[in-house]
Amino acid sequence: MKKSKLITLIAFVIILIGAIPMILPFVWMVSTSFKSLSDTMVFPPDFFPKTIRWENYTELFSLVPIKDWFLNSIFLSVMNSIGVIVSSSLVAFGFVALNFKLKDFLFTLLLVTMMIPFEAVMIPQYILFNFFGWINTLYPLWVPSFFGAAYMIFFVRQFFKTISTSYIDAAKVDGANYWQIFYKIFIPLSYPVLVTVGLLTFINTWNYFLGPLIYLNTPSKMTIVSGLSFLSGQALGYWNYIMAGSTLAILPVIVLFLIAQKWIISGIELQGGIK
Amino acid sequence: MKFRFMSIFLVLLLSFAISITAFGKTNITFMVWGNIFEIQAYQKMVDKFNQSQKDIFVSLQSTSWGAYFQTLQNRIAANNAPDVFVMDGAYFDNFAKEGVFYNLTNLMKSVNLNEYYFEPTVCEYNGIVYGAPKDITIGGILYYNKNLFDKAGLSYPNWDWTWQDWLDAAKKLTNIDANKWGMYIPTYGEGGLYQIIWEAGGDILNSSKTQFTLTNPDTLKGLQFMYDVRYKYYVNPSESYMQGLSDPFMTGNFGTVLGISSSIVGYKSLPFKWGIAPIPKGPAGRYMSINQLSYVVSAQSKNIQADWEFIKFLIGPEGQKIMAENGQAIPALKSVVPVYFDNFPQASGLLDILNRSNEDPSILRDIPFTLSWYEWENMLESTLEYAWTNTMSPERAASIAQQSCQKILDRALK
Amino acid sequence: MNKKEGLFGYIFISPWIIGLLVFTIGPIVFSFALIFSSWNLIGPLKFVGLENIWNILHSTFFWSALRNTAFFTLYVPISVILSLIVAVLMNRIPGSSIFRLIYFLPSVTPAVANAAVWIWLLQPSYGVVDNALKNWFNIEGPGWFSDPNLYIPTLMMISIWGSIGYNSILFTAGLKSIDKSIYEAAYLDGSNSISTFFRITVPLISPTIFFVTVTSVIWSFQVFDLAYMTNNGVTSYYNITLVQYIYQLGFQYFHIGEASALAWILTGIIFLITLFELQAEKKLVFYQ
CATH class of the missing domain: 3.40.190.10 (Periplasmic binding protein-like II)
Incomplete structure (x- = not known):
């Protein structure tokens, strides 16, 4: 018993030391959000502001349409999370539990779509969305998620593959159809994984920088993360405002992370009740 | 609930009203890059122009500096280019060569260029005028x-x-x-x-401008x-x-x-x-x-006359004055230049x-500026960097830069 | 396999198939056609044969970028191992939910804040690290970002730092899906923590390890933001990466055909590595 306590202590110390570099940029961001513009330019840089400048936050609200940006971000992140959870679990189930001719070929193709750099397909994709009449709308930024995200399909597939085939066989004997096997066995068993998919999709969408700038033509239609780039120009970045905006933008993500984490960790108990 | 319904109703009514006022007018799009302050200045110019016009309505489209040329290329490829947009010298020659711009030579004859700072490197290509002078740097x-x-x-x-x-x-x-x-x-x-x-x-x-002399x-x-x-x-x-x-x-x-x-x-x-x-x-x-930025018209535009009316406003005293008052750039129209410096007494040396x-x-x-300027400028900076970090003598760095930059230019001029 | 099962298989994957046909295939085919074309955005594609590929293979920047990127990719195994260790350690310490959040922060703080902090740490004249080296060991600190031999290792270090939190969340989700009764059985057998880790945890989590490795390799070959932030977009032979070169060729230098050719060469390289990884999956990954 003593030995395991020692191991826990060592683990704690290691994790604690590792946490220092991890939290630095966050502290930097919050501290810069309270600096005056000229304090952000001091050299060598000061980690902490000389005087706390709360006005960065109030002025930010009058400078930029930050409420619109938040609403857009929330809308896109929620839609993408729903879209990706639903579509990726369906598709991953198809790839794991069922056998069909082109399965291996199609799965390899799925992986290939992840390998092509975005830069290579950006122009043709823009032409396509323009053809749909989707430019300067939010559609290009959420509709595709309902048709599966390769990365998340792959992720869910890895977990579905660990679910024993004996469950499927037993369910078949009981007369269950594929749909029932999917939502009565696979979904409950992979609860932590699906929460993770939702969380990561939400955050990836929240932080997606380039897409909104390319597909939308007006600052007010932007998301919070890409909108903040309108505070930085060719010559000068208003880093105090940008960091104040970034601090506000990160808060919902932190809250969501803490909630989702609880679900992920308690996942095993929930599924215990089902078996 | 009631309140929300009311606000939706009002928004609908408002957008209906706007589309009515825009209805029957020639709509043109104007794309710029900028930070929020620069965009506000552009919006003022556009609003002022729209108020003065019975038949033309300009809508401002904007993106931040980092995404501007990528967005522009996408839109040109999708045949959805903005009618009027802002260009800088770095890409001007390449775009002009590919036929992206409308030829403004005849229209520009009505402008007295002696009143302007006019940079052929950012407004002309092969003797044809494609750009109207916006500002100077x-x-x-x-x-x-x-x-x-x-x-x-x-x-x-x-x-x-x-x-x-x-x-x-x-x-x-x-x-x-x-x-x-x-x-x-x-x-x-x-x-x-x-x-x-x-x-x-x-x-x-x-x-x-065919041989480097580094x-x-x-x-x-x-x-x-x-x-x-x-x-x-x-x-x-x-x-x-x-x-x-x-x-x-x-x-x-x-x-x-x-x-x-x-x-x-x-x-x-x-x-x-x-x-x-x-x-x-x-x-x-x-x-x-x-150096300067220029206003150009897309070759894909269908309303050249309206585009030109708008450009005349932008480079005319009114448009130039709004830009100068907002302190975002020094106007290209010489007579308006002092307005800019009213904002910046410390810059009187300029x-x-x-x-x-x-x-x-x-x-x-x-x-x-030449064709492929951006490509050789990047090569020049990164090669001379060896001298600035003291890993090479300036002569050695310059001779490498000479060769590599020449290769890029030769290919561009081929 | 029976016919009905096959039909259901296609039905379940149909969302992805439809998305592929509507959103993805067209752009992919177009971009593939660009390999053999010269295109000025306006006119039709002009067929130029293998000229783009020839130009890429004869560009010194390509070979530098390939070498840099391949070297950079070596951070992946280090990151995977550290992430797994962090995920396992997190499971047994108090306050783990706060620590998981802290480790995840680099994935959500803005890239500019991340870059600013690393420059603050590593800058040669006032940087915290170089100052410590000077004061404690009397070593003149190197230019982490400007020394050609150190640039890629520095990027690797920053990437490991930035990926541990993200990856360990994936591992945590995996660890939480392992049936606790298996651990209890091992505990009753008298197995200690280290051997439990290798005998039970690693095999059971191997599907996630496989996933994290494959996707991290793909991402590492596509590194862009981090490189762009730390070299201000001015590239030299020692700091250029493949995707940054694609970006320059396509969006800054107007060689769209060459950019596509390079993108597909990159895709080919990643594909070969992934095929190799898929072979390894059959031998090393344990599915129930």
Whole structure:
């Protein structure tokens, strides 16, 4: 018993030391959000502001349409999370539990779509969305998620593959159809994984920088993360405002992370009740 | 619930009203890059124009600087280019060559170009006018920190200064232990590299802009000066020291910094006193650069007449005045230039430079834009970097740059 | 396999198939056609044969970028191992939910803040690390970002730092899906922590390890933001990466055909590595 306590202590110390570099940029961001513009330019840089400048936050609200940006971000992140959870679990189930001719070929193709750099397909994709009449709308930024995200399909597939085939066989004997096997066995068993998919999709969408700038033509239609780039120009970045905006933008993500984490960790108990 | 219904109703009504007013009008799109303040200034111009028009309605579209050219390329490829947009010299020739712009030569004949700063490098390609002058940027001007000069008991830089005076002052201003530096000469073309080379008697390209002249002895003299201030006199920090410093002058640690005039807008509320002087005179004379942005019309546009009406407003006294009042750029229309400086009394040294250039235009030279300028400029900067980090002599770095840049240009001109 | 099962298989994957046909295939085919074309955005594609590929293979920047990127990719195994260790350690310490959040922060703080902090740490004249080296060991600190030999290792270090939190969340989700009864059985057998880790945890989590490795390799070959932030977009032979070169060729230098050719060469390289990884999956990954 003593030995395991020692191991826990060592683990704690290691994790604690590792946490220092991890939290630095966050502290930097919050501290810069309270600096005056000229304090952000001091050299060598000061980690902490000389005087706390709360006005960065109030002025930010009058400078930029930050409420619109938040609403857009929330809308896109929620839609993408729903879209990706639903579509990726369906598709991953198809790839794991069922056998069909082109399965291996199609799965390899799925992986290939992840390998092509975005830069290579950006122009043709823009032409396509323009053809749909989707430019300067939010559609290009959420509709595709309902048709599966390769990365998340792959992720869910890895977990579905660990679910024993004996469950499927037993369910078949009981007369269950594929749909029932999917939502009565696979979904409950992979609860932590699906929460993770939702969380990561939400955050990836929240932080997606380039897409909104390319597909939308007006600052007010932007998301919070890409909108903040309108505070930085060719010559000068208003880093105090940008960091104040970034601090506000990160808060919902932190809250969501803490909630989702609880679900992920308690996942095993929930599924215990089902078996 | 009721309130929400009401607000939706109002929004619908409002957008209906807007579409009614826009109905029957010729709609054109105008795309710009900018930060939120620049976009607000553009919006003022657009609103003013729209109020004055019965038949034309302009809608402003904007993106941030980092995404502008990518977005523009996407839109051109999708045959959805904005009718009027802003261009800079870096890409102008390439776009013009590919036929992206509408030929403005005939329309521009009605504009008296003598009233403007007009840069053929950013408005013309092969003798055809594609762009209307928007603003100007002067490069290689000397920003100086008055507080540091006062503390060292030095008199401010003036029109008599030579490289030697500059160096002497810089030595007195430098205190490495206190992180104080006498000067900084930027290593990118427009910020200081081109001007130092010109002042040494050298050049980047030959007069027909087909051959690089980087290994010419006078060009090398300029490069050697930039090397010496770093590694012989230690009055200018090394490039690895500069990592993470986006604008050295704003730190207040630099006595003199060469730079471009578009930085002024960020210096308005600096916590120290500052001024602008001309670049100190070199062995072959005094040279700064003049550059500009232009308004262009897309070749895909279907309403050239409306586009032209709008451009006439943008480059006319009204449009230029709004731009100058907002302090975002120095207007290209000479008569409106003083309006800009009302905002920036500390920048009066620059107005002085502009006034002198009216008497002696030779002190302002064009940026050597060519096809594939961006590609060779990147190559030039990254190759000369070996000299600025002291891994190579300036001669050696210049001869490598000469070869690599020439290869890029040859291919572009082929 | 029976016919009905096959039909259901296609039905379940149909969302992805439809998305592929509507959104993805067209752009992919177009971009593939660009390999053999010269295109100025306006006119039709002009067939130029293998010229683009020839130009890429004869560009010194390509070979530098390939070498840099391949070297950079070596951070992946280090990151995977550290992430797994962090995920396992997190499971047994108090306050783990706060620590998981802290480790995840680099994935959500803005890239500019991340870059600013690393420059603050590593800058040669005032940087915290170089100052410590000087004061404690009397070593003149190197220019982490400007020394050609150190640039890629520095990027690797930053990437490991930035990926541990993200990856360990993936591992945590995997660890939480392992049936606790298996551990209890091992505990009753008298197995200690280290051997439990290798005998039970690693095999059971191997599907996630496989996933994290494959996707991290793909991402590492596509590194862009981090490189762009730390070299200010001015590239030299020692700091250019493949995707940054694609970006320059396509969006800054107007060689769209060459950019596509390079993108597909990159895709080919990643594909070969992934095929190799898929072979390894059959031998090393344990599915129930």
